[in-house]
Amino acid sequence: MSISLNGFKIELSAQTFKAYVQELPNNQEIKSIREALGSEWFSYWREGKVYGIPNVTTVQTPFGQPEELVCNEHLQLLANRISDLLPSIFKAYKPLKYKPFIFLAQKEEKELVSAITNKIKGLPEIISSFKIFPKYILEPKIFAIHNDEAGLGLFLRLKTSWQIQASLTLLQSEGVDLQNLYVVRRSRVQGQRRLVGRIDRLVNDVVHLSESFDQIDSINEAEVLLEGSKASFSRCLKTILGGRYANFESARTEQESKLLIGPAVDTTLDEMRAFLVSKSPLNIASGLEGMIGSRIEVINTQEYQSVISASSIEYCFDAARTKRHHYPWVGIDKYGPFSRENFSKKTPEIIVFFPDTAQGAVEKFIWALHHGISIKEIDEYGYVEKETSRYTGGFAKIFGLVNPKFTLQPIPWFHNTNKPPATVYKDAIEQVLAHREVMPDAAIVVLFDTHERLPDKMNPYLNSKALLLMAGVPVQNILLSKISQPHKELQYTLQNLTVALYAKMNGTPWTVDHDQTISDELVIGVGTCELSGSRFTKRQRFVGITTVFRADGNYLLGNLSKECTYDEYPExxxxxxxxxxxxxxxxxxxxxxxTIRLVFHAARALKNVDIAEIIAQCVAQVGEHQNIEFAFLTISHDHPFTVLDKSQRGIVKNSIRKGIYAPERGTIVQLGRYTRLLSTSSPRLMKRPTTPLPTPLLIHLHPQSTYYDLTYLSEQVLKFTSLSWKSLFPAPDPVTIYYSDLIAGLLARLSNVRGWSPQMLNIKLRASKWFL
Incomplete structure (x- = not known):
């Protein structure tokens, strides 16, 4: 391995510096102090004190008392000071944001859509009003690759900024449906939000809004642009380009890869470093300068390991952990699922709801699901060489079931195409459930592809799911295009579908290897869901989401708290x-x-809510008679760090190399005493050569924890990324986080369905993975 980070060392010219210090117990007053000091001073508040550093040689407004501060004891102050200096280095660039410092590329040749129009000839002229610019994000951060050697680094992230500069009238004249897309201000004064509202309609140069900030009902078209989101791009370009959209998307992905794949990121880092070196030194404070140093490399020494490789994960298919395999489907096919011996629904009934116009395709699909499919490899003489299907046994044989029953229930769509699809599905399902004494163990709902994209209130899948979940029946949806695939693709669809379906019926497809050295160990995910679904209303309705697992990944239960306000959430x-x-x-x-070990995972901190403190108090109260080992981790992809492995040459597939400089899955890098970076992807898991360099997980251990082995905890996080039963591939996040996100996403959408109640999720479906 040759591991480096996406940053540069900042080398300080002295060990101390002069600052001016004033006591300020209440940080709410810092705003008025900054207004009084104006541009003459940089100020920073921390732990009851304001630290000031003059921006000019002679100040007119005095502040605080001079103190000589030790650099290593005030690295966060220095990081904020350096962040404050960045705009002066990039004077030619208009900042999109100051902290972190964000700006766009200015050279026209770096804009992606213009490169696409040069490559694909004959595109409509309006395409030139769609822009994708490289976006640069610079952020000073403290890092400590060795426990006691903290330093400052300047880290660079690369993203893209999407803009739609065409007028709304022009877009509408091209046939684009603008309803429910968002508009932003062309220019704004200080204090104004850029986001204005959600479009209801455009009439006579006036944009009428269905939702907005500040109760604005309408705004002049000349004042706004369509928000440059991927959703807006997709809707506009699919309409404008029609059948050429796929070619455009392919070209866009290729152009984006020239910015975001490993070698491109590495080149940009070298270019940025050269530019920053030319602007050095940074005048941080009186007597203190900062020089941009070398790229940050993570190197192991004989005394200390800063980067390690976790062991490869083995999937387990029996309680004794004797039946193992490195690939989950091969293990299930060979041994059966983990819960094969004690699964309580050996003869399940699965009801299949489908549009009556697709009955033939559905019957063929259910037969393949039940009995398996065959894919013969034929030699050049027409003789069968071997069976190549990855789904030969069928649902019953593979999962150890006895005569599972598939009840086909057509939805009367042929005579009701004039009615809303959600109404047709809902009425039919209500009628079926009303005449049943015993509910099925699960349901499959087949949808037309066009129906899947309908708004939540009118979506037949969500309306069907709400109705069935409230009856205690977990639901698996599938699109008509998926069930009609050729066998070569269908085999993989069936693998994923059967694993999720088995898990929804309270089955455990697999667990991971775990050595139990203490009495009990649990891993608990803590998440939240905000139910309004609006970007404009104040977020008021929250639901807490808790998922509980054994340390081997066995799912024990999921729990939803009562709906509450943000202020009520801590209690x-x-x-x-x-x-x-x-x-x-x-x-x-x-x-x-x-001895009980409790490991908590949370995706993000909540403003003014110390989740770790609340959890620690609960652990102490419940485990007062046990020896509790407690760890609280925040785990996120939202951070400024990237890991490159310069020794990684990638892998070749279809004569094209992919994954260059991408670290192997399980690479763990120390970033600080309480912080690690974990690579959960790898060249082999990257789908295509244009896939951007993966972002690692940032794992932070709360200092209030009583269990501190971050290597063990990081390896456990890695194992939990392999425990998703939604797919055979590892998830990008541990299931403690990933499942909470799936639950939150579904709850937010289901809340738009009339009559929905989540009550049954905490009763009959508590152990079901209904959200997969």
Whole structure:
């Protein structure tokens, strides 16, 4: 390995510097102090004090008392000071944001759409008003590759900024449906938001809004542009380009890869470093300068390992952990699922709802699902050489079931095409459920592809799912285009579908290897869902989401808290956590003196809510008679760091190399005493050569934890990325985070369905993976 980060060392010219310090216990007053000091001073508040550094040689407004500060004791202050200096280095660039410092490429040859129009001839003229610019994000950060050697680095991220400069009238004249897209201001004064509102309609140069900030009902078209989101691009360009859209997207992906794949990122880092060196030194404070140094490399020494490779993950298919395999489907096909012996629904009934106009295709699909499919490899003489199907056994044989029953229930679509699809599906399903004494164990809902994209309120899948979940029936949807695939593609669809379906019926397809050295170990995901679904209304309705797993990945339960306001959430989190921990304590029979390890995963911090503190109090209360080892981790892809492995040459597929400089899955890099970077992807997992360099997971251990082995905890996070039963491939996040995101996404969408209630999710479906 030859590991480096996406940043440059900042070398300080002295060990101390002069700053001016004033006591300020209440940080709410810092705004008025900054207004009084104006541009003469840089100011920074921390732990009851304001630190000031003059921006000019002679100040007119005095501030604080001079103090000589030690650099290594005030690295966060220095990082903020350097961030404040960045605009003066990039004077030629208009900042999109100051912290972190964000700006766009200015050279026209770096704009992506113009490169596409040069490559694909004859595109409509309006395409030139769509722009994709490289976006640069610079952020000073503290890093400590070795425990006691903290330093400052300037880190660079590369993204893209999408813009639509065409007028709304022109877009509408091209046939684009503008309803429900968002508009932003062309220019704004200080204090104004850029985002204005959501389009209802455009009439006579006036944009009428269905939602907006500040209760604006309408705005003049000349004042706004369509928001340059990927959703806006997709809708506009699909309409304008029609059948040529796929070619455009392919070209866009290729152009974007020239910016975001490993070698491109590496080249940009070298170019940025050369530019920054030419602007050095940075005048940080009186007597203190900062020089841009070398790229940050992560090198192991004989005394200390800063980067390690986790062991490859083995999937387990029995409680004794004797049946193992490195690939989940091969293991299931060979041994059966982990819960094969004790699965309580050996003869499940699965009801299949489908449009009556697709009955033939559905019957063929269900036969293949039930009995398996055959794909013969034929030699040049027409003789069968071997069976190549990856789904030969069928659902019953592979998953150890006995005579599973598939009940086909057509939706009367042929005579009701004039009605809303959601109404047709809902009425038919209600009628079926009303005449049943015993509910099925699961349902499959088949949809037309066009129906899947309907708004939530009118979406037949969401309306069907809401109705069936409230009846205690987990649901698996599938599109008509998927069930009609050739066998070569269908085999993989069936693999993913059957794993998810088995898990939804409370089955456990696989777990991971885990050595149990203590009485009990649980891994608990803590998440939230905001239910309004609006970008404009104040977020008021929250639901807490908790998922509980054994350390081997066995899913124990999921819990949804009561709906609450943001202010009520801390108390609701406390109550639900206490309830869950007490339930697990009783269920797992914790005894006095037992050593119990509780590992909590959360995706993000909430403003003014110390989740770790609340969790720690709950753990102490429930485990007062046990020896509790407690760790609280925040785990996120949203951070400024990237890892490159310069020794990684990638792999060749179809004569094209992919994954150059992408670290292997399981690479763990120390970033600080409490922080690690974990690579969850790899060249082999990257889908195509144009896939951008993967972003690692940032794992941060809360200092209040009582279990500190970050290597063990990072390896556990890696194992939990392999426990998603939505697909046979590892998830980008551990399932503690990933499942919470899936639940949150579905809850937010289901809340738009009339009559929906999540009550059954905490009762009959508590152990079901209904959200897969």
């Amino acid at each position: 609701e989190l406390r109550n639900s956590t206490l309830s869950i921990l007490q339930e697990i304590k009783n269920q797992n029979n914790w005894r006095p003196g037992d």
